[in-house]
Amino acid sequence: MFQSIYDFFSNPQTQTVLSALNSGFLVTLQLFVITLAGALPLGLLISLGSMNRMRPFGWIARHLGIIPRRRVAVWICSFRPVSAICRLLVWIIRGTPLVLQIIALYYVPGIEKWFYWPSSNGRMIAVCLAFILNYACYFSEIYRGGIQGVPVGQQEAGQVLGMTKGQIFFKVTLLQMVKRIVPPMSNEIITLVKDTSLARVIALQEVIWMGESFMKGNSGISGLTWPLFFTAVYYLIFSGVATILLGRLEKKLNYFQ
Amino acid sequence: MKKKLFALLLAAAMGISLVACAEQPDAGQSQSPDPSQTQSGTPDPSQSPEQESDLQYVKDKGTLVVGITNFAPMDYKEEGSDEWIGFDADMARLFAESLGVTVEFQEITWDYKVMELDSKAIDVVWNGMTLNDEVMAAMGTSTPYCTNYQTLVYLSDRAADFEGLTSLEGLNIAVESGSAGEDAAEALGATTVPVQSQANTLMEVAAGTSDAAVIDVLMAAEMTGEGTSYDNLSYSLNLNDTQGLASEEYGVGFRQGSDLVEEFNQFWADKVADDTVLEVATTYGLQDAVILD
Numbered sequence: 004m005f006q007s008i009y010d011f012f013s014n015p016q017t018q019t020v021l022s023a024l025n026s027g028f029l030v031t032l033q034l035f036v037i038t039l040a041g042a043l044p045l046g047l048l049i050s051l052g053s054m055n056r057m058r059p060f061g062w063i064a065r066h067l068g069i070i071p072r073r074r075v076a077v078w079i080c081s082f083r084p085v086s087a088i089c090r091l092l093v094w095i096i097r098g099t100p101l102v103l104q105i106i107a108l109y110y111v112p113g114i115e116k117w118f119y120w121p122s123s124n125g126r127m128i129a130v131c132l133a134f135i136l137n138y139a140c141y142f143s144e145i146y147r148g149g150i151q152g153v154p155v156g157q158q159e160a161g162q163v164l165g166m167t168k169g170q171i172f173f174k175v176t177l178l179q180m181v182k183r184i185v186p187p188m189s190n191e192i193i194t195l196v197k198d199t200s201l202a203r204v205i206a207l208q209e210v211i212w213m214g215e216s217f218m219k220g221n222s223g224i225s226g227l228t229w230p231l232f233f234t235a236v237y238y239l240i241f242s243g244v245a246t247i248l249l250g251r252l253e254k255k256l257n258y259f260q
Numbered sequence: 261m262k263k264k265l266f267a268l269l270l271a272a273a274m275g276i277s278l279v280a281c282a283e284q285p286d287a288g289q290s291q292s293p294d295p296s297q298t299q300s301g302t303p304d305p306s307q308s309p310e311q312e313s314d315l316q317y318v319k320d321k322g323t324l325v326v327g328i329t330n331f332a333p334m335d336y337k338e339e340g341s342d343e344w345i346g347f348d349a350d351m352a353r354l355f356a357e358s359l360g361v362t363v364e365f366q367e368i369t370w371d372y373k374v375m376e377l378d379s380k381a382i383d384v385v386w387n388g389m390t391l392n393d394e395v396m397a398a399m400g401t402s403t404p405y406c407t408n409y410q411t412l413v414y415l416s417d418r419a420a421d422f423e424g425l426t427s428l429e430g431l432n433i434a435v436e437s438g439s440a441g442e443d444a445a446e447a448l449g450a451t452t453v454p455v456q457s458q459a460n461t462l463m464e465v466a467a468g469t470s471d472a473a474v475i476d477v478l479m480a481a482e483m484t485g486e487g488t489s490y491d492n493l494s495y496s497l498n499l500n501d502t503q504g505l506a507s508e509e510y511g512v513g514f515r516q517g518s519d520l521v522e523e524f525n526q527f528w529a530d531k532v533a534d535d536t537v538l539e540v541a542t543t544y545g546l547q548d549a550v551i552l553d
Contacts, residue, residue, distance in 0.1 A: 019339055110372070113379025120381065122325050122364065206368045219459035219483065220332045223339035226488025228463060 019222050020230045027213030028237050034130060034199045034209065039192070041135035046142025052089035054147060058082060089143070096140040102201050105133045109205045130202040138195060145187045149180035182256040189249040196242045210234045314518035315359075318383055324356040327368040327382035332482045333544040334388040335365065347406075347544045348386045354536070358527050370457065371438065374398045377515050384520065385513040388478065390440045395513060400521040404509030405528060405537075406549050409500040410444040411480050413465060414472040416494040422472060426502055434464035434473040440508055441474035444499045450474075459483065462490050474499060478549070509551070 011017055061080035064071060071080045096104070109129040112118050120129055153176050161171035203212040214231035217224055318324055326349075328335035334348040344365045356363035368376050373389075376382045377399060390408065391401055412433075414422045428450035435442040437454035441461075445452050453470045455461055461473035462483060480495040500507050514520045531537045532552055541550040 016339075106372070109381070110375040110379045113381060114375065119379070122323065122366070122381065125381065204369060205372070206366070208367065215457075215459070216330050218463065218489075219330055219457065219479075220336055221330050222337050222341070223332075225332065226462070226483045226490045228466075228489045 016224060019224060020217060020227070020233075023213045023216070023221060024210055024230060024234060024237065027208055027210035027234075030127075030202075030207065031199045031209040031237075032241075034127070034134065034202060034207075035195060037131045038134040038138055038195060038199075041131070042138035042142055045135060045139035047146050049089050049093065049139055049143035050146035050150065052085050053093065053143060054150065055085040055089070056083060057085055059084065093140045093143060096137055097144075101133065101137050101198065102204050104137060105130055105201060105204055108133045126202075126205055126207045130205065130207050134195075134198075134202075138191070141191055142188070145184050145191065146180065148187070149184040150176055152183055153179045179259065182253075182258065185249065185253045185256060189246070189253075192249065193242050193245060196245060197238060210237055314383075314515055314520050315523055318361060318520065319359060322361050323364045324352070324359060324361050324384065325364045325366050325382045326352045326356075327373060327376050327385045328365055328387045329367060329370050331387055331479070333478065333546065335386075347541055347546050347550075348388060350540050350543075351531070351537070352384075352386050354531065355524065355527055359523070370436075373513070377513065380515075383514070388476070388510050389513055390476075390508045391511040392440055392443070392508075394438070395511075398516065399513035400516050400518045401514075402512040402521055402524050402528065404511050405551055406510035406541075406546065407507045407551060408476050408478055408510060408549065409498045409507045410441045410474050411477040411495045411499060412472050412474055412497045413462060413480050413484060413493055413495040415465065415468075416492050419494055419496075423496055425497065428472075431471045432469075434461035434470035436461060436475070439475075441476070444503060445474045447503050448499065462493060465493060466490055 012021075058081055060082055061071075064076075064080050071077045109120065109126065113120065120126070157175050157179065158171050161175045166174070199209055200211040202209050203215075206212070211231070211234055213221075214234040217227040217230040219225060326335075328344070328348070330336055331346075333346050335344055335346045336349075337344060349365065352365075353363050366382050368382060368385075370387075373385045377385060385399065388406070388408070389395060391404055395401060412422060412425070412428075428445060428448040431450050432453055433445040433450035434453045434455055435445050436458045437456065439458065441458070442452055442454060453464060455464060458473075458475045458479050461470070461475055464470040465473045466489070477495070477498075484490045484493040484495060498507075512524060514524070528537070537550060538547065538552060541547050
């Protein structure tokens with residue numbers, strides 16, 4: 004048994020395949036890290052935007068001393084443009100397939116002659132942008148749930164203590180939100196690990212692309228099907244590590260109990 | 261008050277970014293009339309001086325980006341090497357040299373080859389591409405340089421069922437979606453199972469989910485038999501003959517109306533004349549398939 008496993012891994016063909024899969028997995032990792040780094044802060048911005056209560060028309064009307072009476076006027080005065088735009092964005096991004104967003108972001112600018120992606124790393128940049136935007140929208144809803152789940156009493160307690168609004172937001176609301184969102188975030192992050200495989204639609208050579216390449220032929224090896232299925236090992240290990248790390252994070256944030 | 265001001269600022273920023281978004285398509289539209297005018301104004305865009313020369317674009321850029329898929333013996337890598345070789349890769353290198361630019365190989369998803377060209381992600385599709393109506397309508401194609409035919413791949417155990425067939429009626433045949441093999445299988449009455457790539461068609465056959473597959477003979481030779489995962493598969497039949505069609509021809513695809521087509525045809529004629537083409541083809545066992553007249 005051990006001998007056959009050893010034989011398998013010491014076979015030069017296996018080593019060629021594994022080194023190709025490794026290089027593909029590096030691309031997967033890179034995409035994963037960049038997406039998280041971009042989407043975590045952007046998601047918070049979008050969630051704040053979608054909770055923004057600013058009503059500019061109502062504000063103008065109040066300063067002009069107008070009291071809206073008709074239904075349309077009341078609606079306009081209570082309209083929240085920032086929130087509406089953010090929710091529209093979330094609807095569009097969550098409502099269309101990520102794979103379509105990747106294709107559109109990469110090919111449409113060039114076809115419409117707006118701009119051309121650089122030929123060296125344009126694919127990576129386009130895929131990263133698509134992933135960041137997509138995941139930021141999902142994250143924003145998780146943040147919103149976390150922020151709105153903090154009891155109003157907590158903010159009121161902050162006010163009683165004489166904290167400023169900024170202090171209340173960062174030191175009371177955000178602090179309690181972070182620990183609440185870890186489980187749903189973990190879910191989304193594990194999904195991201197596997198979603199990175201969608202990037203191969205525009206020929207970004209991540210680990211599944213590399214696995215598939217040996218069916219057709221790569222590095223003089225063709226007609227091999229096991230590398231494709233072997234990529235599962237990479238995903239399993241990676242999501243296993245992510246699960247453990249996120250579990251630890253959850254324990255660490257186990258304050259205020 | 262501070263918060264309101266901040267919020268107003270944010271709203272203004274949003275508004276500006278919206279306007280910027282709205283302007284982008286405008287900018288695109290104001291540019292797009294140029295090519296459409298030249299297209300309607302002059303029937304042959306390659307001779308139109310108004311349209312930006314594709315040849316000049318590539319020369320200015322200094323690189324010729326060649327769109328390929330990993331496809332032996334056309335574009336592939338030797339075991340342990342990181343350099344693209346193959347009949348098409350070697351000739352592409354020579355073509356780039358003749359233009360005075362460096363060659364860059366880019367693996368693409370085959371379904372998106374036209375979009376890759378039009379969005380200038382690549383400059384040429386040079387990958388054993390069969391010249392069919394769709395390709396010729398969407399690209400500027402070269403004169404054909406290589407011949408190929410479609411063949412039937414099946415489990416060796418069931419060879420007796422397939423040898424000498426003249427019709428594929430009643431069979432589930434795996435084909436690459438949009439390929440010449442799909443056309444052939446449909447013309448011969450098969451129930452087709454379109455999948456993503458020619459490689460995937462073989463997986464269908466090996467897994468028993470399809471009876472057989474129709475793919476390029478050059479590819480069938482490369483992917484089946486000893487030393488592959490498909491050593492239980494065999495192929496036979498020239499399905500182009502079965503249909504009474506001529507063999508297919510491979511060509512090189514450029515952007516529609518590109519002046520690189522003429523440049524390429526001239527280059528190719530020169531290389532045929534000085535026997536370079538035959539020499540390179542022989543290296544990859546294609547001396548019978550390559551077109552030399």
